[in-house]
Amino acid sequence: MSDADAETSETAVDPMGDVRRVLGPDGAVVGDVPDLSDERLLTIYRDMVTARRFDERAVSLQRQGRIGTYSAIEGQEASSVAATHALRDDDPVFYQYREHGAVIARGFPAEYLAYWMGHESGTAGLADIDVFPLNIGIAAHLPHAVGAAMAFDYRDEDRITCAHFGDGATSEGDFHEALNFAGVFDTPSVFVCHNNQWAISIPREDQTASPTLAQKAEAYGFEGVRVDGMDPLAVYAAVEEAAQQARNGTDDSLRPTLIETVEYRFGAHTTADDPSAYRDDADGDPWRAWDPLPRMEAFLRKQGLADDDRIEAIREEANDRVAAVIDEAERFEGDPADMFADVYAETPAELERQRESLLAAVERHGKDAFLREE
Numbered sequence: 024m025s026d027a028d029a030e031t032s033e034t035a036v037d038p039m040g041d042v043r044r045v046l047g048p049d050g051a052v053v054g055d056v057p058d059l060s061d062e063r064l065l066t067i068y069r070d071m072v073t074a075r076r077f078d079e080r081a082v083s084l085q086r087q088g089r090i091g092t093y094s095a096i097e098g099q100e101a102s103s104v105a106a107t108h109a110l111r112d113d114d115p116v117f118y119q120y121r122e123h124g125a126v127i128a129r130g131f132p133a134e135y136l137a138y139w140m141g142h143e144s145g146t147a148g149l150a151d152i153d154v155f156p157l158n159i160g161i162a163a164h165l166p167h168a169v170g171a172a173m174a175f176d177y178r179d180e181d182r183i184t185c186a187h188f189g190d191g192a193t194s195e196g197d198f199h200e201a202l203n204f205a206g207v208f209d210t211p212s213v214f215v216c217h218n219n220q221w222a223i224s225i226p227r228e229d230q231t232a233s234p235t236l237a238q239k240a241e242a243y244g245f246e247g248v249r250v251d252g253m254d255p256l257a258v259y260a261a262v263e264e265a266a267q268q269a270r271n272g273t274d275d276s277l278r279p280t281l282i283e284t285v286e287y288r289f290g291a292h293t294t295a296d297d298p299s300a301y302r303d304d305a306d307g308d309p310w311r312a313w314d315p316l317p318r319m320e321a322f323l324r325k326q327g328l329a330d331d332d333r334i335e336a337i338r339e340e341a342n343d344r345v346a347a348v349i350d351e352a353e354r355f356e357g358d359p360a361d362m363f364a365d366v367y368a369e370t371p372a373e374l375e376r377q378r379e380s381l382l383a384a385v386e387r388h389g390k391d392a393f394l395r396e397e
């Protein structure tokens with residue numbers, strides 16, 4: 024480590040407490056680097072850069088009225104990207120609504136953005152990559168993730184499930200029911216709890232009296248671990264171990280693992296939120312030194328895997344990837360009747376009346392009359 028590196032490491036305040044870590048704030052190696060090829064390390068970095076670029080563009084699309092409400096990932100790119108790379112491609116991922124990195128790591132189909140634009144058909148693209156649609160009802164996807172893991176067990180399939188959720192989700196009944204079930208039935212499950220310090224305006228300290236979220240696993244009889252969620256290599260290592268435990272669990276320890284990824288939500292909760300109403304901008308300052316992007320970039324440079332040209336090329340590739348997804352998503356043809364589909368097994372009479380009235384209006388005025396003005 025050079026003198027300059029040592030200085031950066033010492034001067035950065037660590038806001039995370041006791042966590043598993045591989046990279047210092049300056050990208051210096053401080054733990055065991057998982058066994059990843061150079062190409063995969065660069066791919067993880069590329070997907071993180073893509074997630075941040077997607078964030079910038081998605082917020083701007085929302086401001087222009089081109090997508091609906093959007094939940095930003097800035098600061099949390101490492102945990103969903105690296106966690107997904109640590110799985111096999113056919114291990115289903117259940118996520119909340121912020122962990123876009125899971126979709127980007129699986130190939131980033133344009134349908135993903137189309138779904139945020141309101142196209143119901145967008146979920147089809149996610150089925151192809153074994154990612155379940157986003158879940159707004161906090162923690163409601165966790166019993167489903169455990170149920171899917173149980174199904175793999177019953178069918179003797181060599182697959183596991185990975186479920187992402189936030190610190191706020193740990194206060195929901197569904198969280199406790201799902202993890203209790205996972206423990207009792209010893210399901211092949213990995214739970215990734217993104218402790219980004221906030222559940223909209225509720226700070227982590229007001230969410231639970233438990234000193235950590237990871238320790239909640241103890242109540243269900245399996246292991247809980249705390250990881251630096253802004254360190255992609257630490258997240259990768261923890262999820263890879265948990266996935267292996269889920270797949271090949273031994274008799275003396277249960278297969279599920281709860282991983283608390285400690286991180287920070289730099290942006291607003293969503294584009295509908297104004298964080299200045301409940302926190303100071305300066306609250307995020309201690310976390311800036313741990314930003315996953317410059318950290319992973321510094322690591323790649325120190326390892327001799329990237330130089331200025333390489334980093335620039337990766338940024339351009341990320342920009343192009345996001346631009347291509349936006350172009351394709353904006354070409355999706357919407358069918359207004361879709362909004363009535365998949366709500367009820369049998370459409371109630373009042374809803375059917377509304378559907379018919381909308382379709383009659385579309386027939387009268389043409390679909391374009393209902394679209395946004397360019």
Ligand SMILES: Cc1ncc(C[n+]2csc(CCOP(=O)(O)OP(=O)(O)O)c2C)c(N)n1
Binds near residue numbers: 159162221223288
């Ligand atoms: C069952 C339920 N209750 C309340 C809400 C309103 N709500 C939306 S997001 C959110 C906070 C979730 O916080 P967290 O789980 O920490 O995820 P984060 O947004 O920080 O990623 C709440 C309470 C909801 N969507 N569903």
Ligand SMILES: [Mg+2]
Binds near residue numbers: 190219220221
């Ligand atoms: Mg949160």
